[in-house]
Amino acid sequence: MAEPLTCQNDEVGTFEDYLSTFDSEPGYLNWAAFGPLSPSVREEIFADADLLGSGRPSSLALVAERIGQAQELVAELLGTDAAEIALQPSSTQGLQHALFGLAGSVIASTAEFPSISLTLERAAAASHGALTPRWITPDDSRVTPDAVAEVLDDDVAALVVSHVDFRTGFRVDLAALRELLGPDRLLILDAVQSFGVVEADYAAADVVVGHGYKWLRAGRGTAFARFNARARERITPMLSGITGAATDGLPVDDLPTAAASARAYTVSGPDTLAAGRLAIGARDVRDAGVAAIETRIQEHVDVILEIADRHGIAVSSPLERAQRAGIVVLSPDEPARLAAALANAGLVVTARGASVRVAAHAGTDTDTLQLLDDALTAFGNETFTFA
Numbered sequence: 261m262a263e264p265l266t267c268q269n270d271e272v273g274t275f276e277d278y279l280s281t282f283d284s285e286p287g288y289l290n291w292a293a294f295g296p297l298s299p300s301v302r303e304e305i306f307a308d309a310d311l312l313g314s315g316r317p318s319s320l321a322l323v324a325e326r327i328g329q330a331q332e333l334v335a336e337l338l339g340t341d342a343a344e345i346a347l348q349p350s351s352t353q354g355l356q357h358a359l360f361g362l363a364g365s366v367i368a369s370t371a372e373f374p375s376i377s378l379t380l381e382r383a384a385a386a387s388h389g390a391l392t393p394r395w396i397t398p399d400d401s402r403v404t405p406d407a408v409a410e411v412l413d414d415d416v417a418a419l420v421v422s423h424v425d426f427r428t429g430f431r432v433d434l435a436a437l438r439e440l441l442g443p444d445r446l447l448i449l450d451a452v453q454s455f456g457v458v459e460a461d462y463a464a465a466d467v468v469v470g471h472g473y474k475w476l477r478a479g480r481g482t483a484f485a486r487f488n489a490r491a492r493e494r495i496t497p498m499l500s501g502i503t504g505a506a507t508d509g510l511p512v513d514d515l516p517t518a519a520a521s522a523r524a525y526t527v528s529g530p531d532t533l534a535a536g537r538l539a540i541g542a543r544d545v546r547d548a549g550v551a552a553i554e555t556r557i558q559e560h561v562d563v564i565l566e567i568a569d570r571h572g573i574a575v576s577s578p579l580e581r582a583q584r585a586g587i588v589v590l591s592p593d594e595p596a597r598l599a600a601a602l603a604n605a606g607l608v609v610t611a612r613g614a615s616v617r618v619a620a621h622a623g624t625d626t627d628t629l630q631l632l633d634d635a636l637t638a639f640g641n642e643t644f645t646f647a
């Protein structure tokens with residue numbers, strides 16, 4: 261078993277310590293797209309790379325312990341056991357393992373991030389009719405219990421849904437969806453926009469995928485998928501590879517069945533450097549406390565909503581705390597002009613179509629929020645001269 265990963269300096273890090281690690285330049289409001297790597301992740305990458313560079317078996321073994329550490333920490337944050345966690349190169353690959361092995365009707369919104377919609381479509385196409393998407397197009401793209409209830413029948417095997425929608429910022433009601441689905445259907449959750457920054461009963465979902473390159477500040481390659489016993493019973497490990505076999509070590513001269521644990525949903529040996537980054541990112545949010553992180557993000561969102569309101573900019577993401585997480589969606593009359601004004605002011609956001617997505621993290625500083633306020637003031641005061 262891997263050595264447990266302790267806190268930095270072997271002391272429980274305080275929330276204030278955590279906030280002080282946010283060291284990117286003011287103006288960064290794009291956490292829903294990418295999280296600049298934390299100092300601890302950056303340091304550990306170098307340390308682990310040095311160990312791998314030595315070629316010593318003991319050093320390689322030390323870095324390999326990152327796999328178990330990452331599984332333990334992700335499991336702790338999800339309220340489950342490490343054996344239910346399979347490390348993945350991306351959360352989309354986690355969803356592929358879940359959806360390619362399913363049969364029956366699977367409910368999903370057409371407006372989901374393509375990691376859900378496209379994967380479901382591809383899995384159905386490969387299933388020779390065994391898997392059928394049951395698409396829904398709810399109002400405002402919100403996957404509410406009512407929207408799901410409308411299409412629920414005995415053929416439905418699962419619902420696949422984003423915990424927090426990447427485009428609208430809407431947070432689903434996990435408990436209500438679980439109750440609606442009952443014990444006989446799977447709840448497959450994409451927690452990319454919530455893991456580590458939203459306290460929730462993740463154990464209510466049978467499959468949970470997420471990654472560390474946004475809110476965990478751990479870079480790409482740091483994804484995971486949780487498969488509980490019900491999921492493992494119903495999802496055939498269709499994409500199971502050499503690490504997924506029910507054997508210790510390499511299955512040579514043998515064709516064993518898939519492992520009983522979540523390892524069945526893996527293909528080959530994980531990237532130990534990525535596992536290390538995930539472990540550090542997960543440890544840092546665990547030590548700081550997800551509840552404290554969530555509260556601070558909510559406070560920042562309140563400030564951003566107040567700024568938008570004061571400048572007369574419409575907001576299309578939810579206003580109620582229970583329905584939102586870290587994403588605010590501005591829907592101004594002139595989105596392209598607003599996006600340009602924010603970029604000119606040094607603010608990093610995601611501009612897409614008619615909206616501008618703004619996402620603050622717990623460590624977002626007052627200078628950044630002030631920059632936003634100033635940029636919106638300038639945007640509102642701009643006058644045009646027509647030739």
Ligand SMILES: Cc1ncc(COP(=O)(O)O)c(C=O)c1O
Nearest residue numbers: 350351352373375422426452471
């Ligand atoms: C909700 C959601 N799901 C999935 C992804 C993609 O995750 P990955 O790159 O780990 O496949 C994203 C990326 O923005 C996302 O926002």
